[in-house]
Amino acid sequence: MSEYSAPIADMQFVLEHVAGLADVNALPGMEDASADLVAEILAQSARFSSEVLSPLNRPGDLEGSRLEQGVVKTPRGFREAYRQFTEGGWNGLQFDPAIGGQGLPRLVGTPLMEMWNSANLSFSLCPLLTTGAIEALLLRGSAAQQAFYLPRMVSGEWTGTMNLTEPQAGSDLGLLKTRAVAHGDHYRLFGQKIFITYGDHDLAENIIHMVLARIDGAPPGVRGISLFIVPKILVNADGSLGERNDLRCLSLEHKLGIHASPTAIMQYGEREGAIGWLVGEENRGLETMFIMMNAARFAVGVEGLGMGERAYQRARDYARERIQSRDLSGGGESVPIIRHPDVRRMLMDMKSRVEAMRALAYVVAAALDRAHLHPDADERARSQAFVDLMIPVVKGWSTETGQEVASIAVQVHGGMGFIEETGAAQYYRDARITTIYEGTTGIQANDLLGRKLLRDGALTLRGVIAQIGECVGALALIEGESCGHCTVISRELGVAVSHLSTTVDWLIATAASDLRSAYAGAVPLLHLVGLVCGAWQLGRSARAAAGLLAAGDGDAEFLRAKITTARYFAEHALTRSASLQVEICRGAESVLALPESAF
């Protein structure tokens, strides 16, 4: 089985020519992120991913994390890999150097996350959760809390977790019951949390849990939830580790995939209560969590991309090796299956969808950087609006797509895909969680429709539609050798964006009178927006590639493949925009017609 090899050429192309690395490099504080430095960072991260993380992926899946005598043990090799990962400084790449980070933009962090996800999704979840906890503390932690905890979390010496879910409170956190009782300068927490990723493990000496709980006497529902910092091992005033806090991992879940990632059931307060400190104001915990969750949702979208890329590589390598049946165009000998049209179709489908996801994710990452750092307030606001619109799309569409790509990778293998040893099955199982955690696809779609579309009357989305229209126009004007392909992309993208536009009008009109019908079309809408925006970014990629080709700049073979791939996506994958429009605009009469008893 081949190890993961980072698609550096495509990553660099997207960074420099689609997402605008030079513009991000020009943002205040990002002067270090020059193209040559980024190239070196990508190369070194790629090596680490292929040589350290990727070889642990399958053994980690087979061995899994285990709970033994109250202690969670990660699979063999994970401790050493985590030590190398943190010593390499990768854990803190996006954080301020003042707290030990490297101060790199999100745009540069995104391809690195993609690599770690591709190489070993289970491993990469640990730093992802730590990043989430760090962001929550940066957002609302007191100066003292930040100084006390952040440096050792940024370095990776300690890891972090996010504790939201309880058995009765999943997507609806208003139902959560974990209690916090005031006790001098701190609180004592009692309750059970489930689905806690890396809730306990042996990679680091301490774990900083961020826990949502309800202070005694707080209002019911979402307005009575506060956020607490609850260390596994209490930290003395001098920074040394003190006593074990009153919390433990009761058990680990048995899951379909990501077996190496320990998913813990956590019990807080079996005796005197787990000691925790309030982060931010009382009853404002969920708000903090939601701001932070945006970053986490984006990161899970990149997991969809990473799994898609890994699965594509495996299928491509297998299609080159596997010799079966003769070439349709003649010849007596059996040939590698990559020569057969249907296999080729599957590979093009995977390749084009992965490249579309990558371009969209990196473009959103660049907008995240602009939203944080751009000197002009209007540009910051515009970028933030774009990011807010796109987060549910990157999360929902890229994970659904990544999972479909992983499924096709199994199909390319034929019977061998169903056999675990080829690796394709693991990617398929591992990818399956990405459409569920950090908000299911349904939750993302409802967020897109409700908060991002209906709330501003689709103002931001119409802005995006206008930008796509400009891209359609620009593609039609390309001359020279790329003219033929770009004309097709322009035409198909123009048709698809009109489907999106019609759908948006219908949804706005329908939602005013029949909200249930509109919401029944939320997930198809998510797919439609993802598909059209993915094609848009591939169209922009084709335009950039055509420009480079005309100038005689860069690898002509790569650039031509880029344009052809964009054409495939526009001509084939994008045709679903028509059926999605029909599916949504037909309304939900039959969707919602049956009585509950008929199911």
Next chain:
Amino acid sequence: MKVLVPIKRVIDYNVKVRVRSDGTGVETANVKMSMNPFDEIAVEEAVRQKEAGVVSEIVVVSCGTTACQETLRTALAIGADRAILVDTAVELQPLAVAKLLRAVVDREQPRLVILGKQAIDDDCNQTGQMLAALLGWPQATFASKLVVEAESALVTREVDGGLETIRVGLPAVITTDLRLNEPRYVTLPNIMKAKKKTLDPVTPDALGVDVTPRLKTLRVDEPPKRKAGAKVPDAQTLADKLKNEAKVVQ
């Protein structure tokens, strides 16, 4: 003690090398390049000697086009202190490189030169030996273990019969073999720091070296394609063929 580590930028070891269609050489345009793996071992060794307190300064040098700066930055990220680029677009052959390195040695006065035993592109395995001859220094090639002392170095060499340990007086030239060490993973903070380290360009002219190629490449061909094998009905036929056709057994 100052150490000079010459490094070469070569086609990355993962790349499938393709011969140019006109047979003048191999395709290097838009091909991933990286540091010659044996040279990476040389840089790693120098850094380990520095971490052990034996070496005080590591200077890396590369001869070639400006693109070699990338390779030098990688060496700086591994832990070298500063870099020199001998900037030239001329195709360099081992003797020219050895002469350039001698000139750099004259300027820098290192006590030790550590370099890869060969480069994975042309596999010449000549530069280290030529440099030692030009300098009149002792050489210890194919090193798999290196102990540096005040006036000499104890070097374990990989030779056909096994391992040989020799002592060479300093200054000396040492070429590295595969098992000398395992190069570390470069850390992100060190990549960032490498950007701020000194990288000085110098030209062959300034060093007073004529780098004109002495050898002319007539043609480069792909290795012959492996022909399909033949099935034999039984072991006896196989034995006959090995004996009479292939003539590999008596």
